[in-house]
Amino acid sequence: MVNYRSLLAVLSLACLSSTTAVIAQSEDKADAMQNEFEKALSLTPDIDNGRKLYKLCVTCHGPEGWGDDNGSYPQIAGQLTGVTIKQMADFRAGNRDNPIMRAFTSVRALGGAQEIADVSAYIASLPMTEYNGQGSRRDLELGREIYLRDCADCHGEDGEGDVKKHVPMIQGQHYKYLERQYRWIRNGRRLNANKEMVEQIENYTAREEKAMLSYVATLLPPTEKLADADWTNPDFPNFIRSWRPDPTRERRGSLR
Ligand code: HEC
Numbered sequence: 001m002v003n004y005r006s007l008l009a010v011l012s013l014a015c016l017s018s019t020t021a022v023i024a025q026s027e028d029k030a031d032a033m034q035n036e037f038e039k040a041l042s043l044t045p046d047i048d049n050g051r052k053l054y055k056l057c058v059t060c061h062g063p064e065g066w067g068d069d070n071g072s073y074p075q076i077a078g079q080l081t082g083v084t085i086k087q088m089a090d091f092r093a094g095n096r097d098n099p100i101m102r103a104f105t106s107v108r109a110l111g112g113a114q115e116i117a118d119v120s121a122y123i124a125s126l127p128m129t130e131y132n133g134q135g136s137r138r139d140l141e142l143g144r145e146i147y148l149r150d151c152a153d154c155h156g157e158d159g160e161g162d163v164k165k166h167v168p169m170i171q172g173q174h175y176k177y178l179e180r181q182y183r184w185i186r187n188g189r190r191l192n193a194n195k196e197m198v199e200q201i202e203n204y205t206a207r208e209e210k211a212m213l214s215y216v217a218t219l220l221p222p223t224e225k226l227a228d229a230d231w232t233n234p235d236f237p238n239f240i241r242s243w244r245p246d247p248t249r250e251r252r253g254s255l256r
């Protein structure tokens with residue numbers, strides 16, 4: 001006759017050890033990701049190889065890396081290399097919850113640390129558009145006040161980011177993209193969020209948030225990072241571009 005008690009004991013032991021195994025495995029994986037991120041940072045990037053790899057990214061991010069002002073894709077052109085490397089490693093590790101980017105940053109699609117470094121350096125070399133999507137102009141003064149007080153220490157006075165601390169450059173980013181990432185950072189969907197930033201942004205009103213992110217969207221990258229008028233990426237001459245910036249739109253930056 002079956003001894004249910006010992007069967008149960010065996011079963012629960014089996015469950016327990018498999019849970020431990022899963023935890024150990026995910027810790028191993030987190031370590032591996034951290035190593036890969038650090039390795040990618042230390043490697044010398046091969047921009048030519050990055051250019052080839054960027055073919056994988058063009059359909060969504062566009063040949064210029066300017067994304068789309070409806071916020072579905074960010075402007076990634078000109079982003080600090082270390083920041084892009086970190087974001088890629090985070091997508092890969094599932095720390096940013098985006099199945100699409102997770103697939104495209106997988107080892108199978110992209111490769112290892114060297115490839116991450118290569119494509120990130122290529123992206124950093126692309127000139128930016130200054131005609132990114134804008135928010136509301138109503139409360140820009142208020143937005144500037146909050147930004148300079150609460151965000152500029154980390155993200156820089158002009159939103160230029162911080163290479164050493166891997167703080168993203170946010171100048172030139174599409175308003176709608178900023179809004180989505182900000183929301184995901186606040187509500188915890190972005191697991192890679194900076195803890196201090198999360199504490200910082202807990203208590204704004206909706207109006208303050210809109211004001212501050214609208215202000216961020218007006219921050220212009222320095223002239224040397226900007227593309228000349230009508231520039232298209234010569235590496236992708238035949239690509240049919242779905243979104244192009246509209247230079248006839250109202251100019252920004254009036255608050256600076
Ligand atoms: C099928 C569409 C698609 C492809 C292909 C794709 N991406 Fe993305 N990418 C996205 C989307 C969507 C987001 C925004 C994710 C979010 O909202 O969290 C994104 C976000 C990013 C970000 C984060 C930027 C930031 O500032 O937050 C980086 C970096 C990036 N992609 C790089 C790449 C690279 C490099 C490739 C090619 C190897 C690539 N992507 C291919 C759709 C794509």
Ligand code: HEC
Pocket residue numbers: 086147150151152153154155165166167168169170178179181182192193194196197200201212213216
């Ligand atoms: C303590 C430093 C710190 C402060 C203060 C801070 N941030 Fe951040 N922020 C970061 C870091 C670090 C990241 C990147 C986290 C990661 O690795 O994904 C980030 C990410 C972001 C992103 C996502 C960018 C992207 O390309 O994905 C936005 C938008 C943002 N911050 C806006 C703000 C605003 C607006 C404020 C002020 C209310 C602010 N931050 C205050 C450190 C900070």
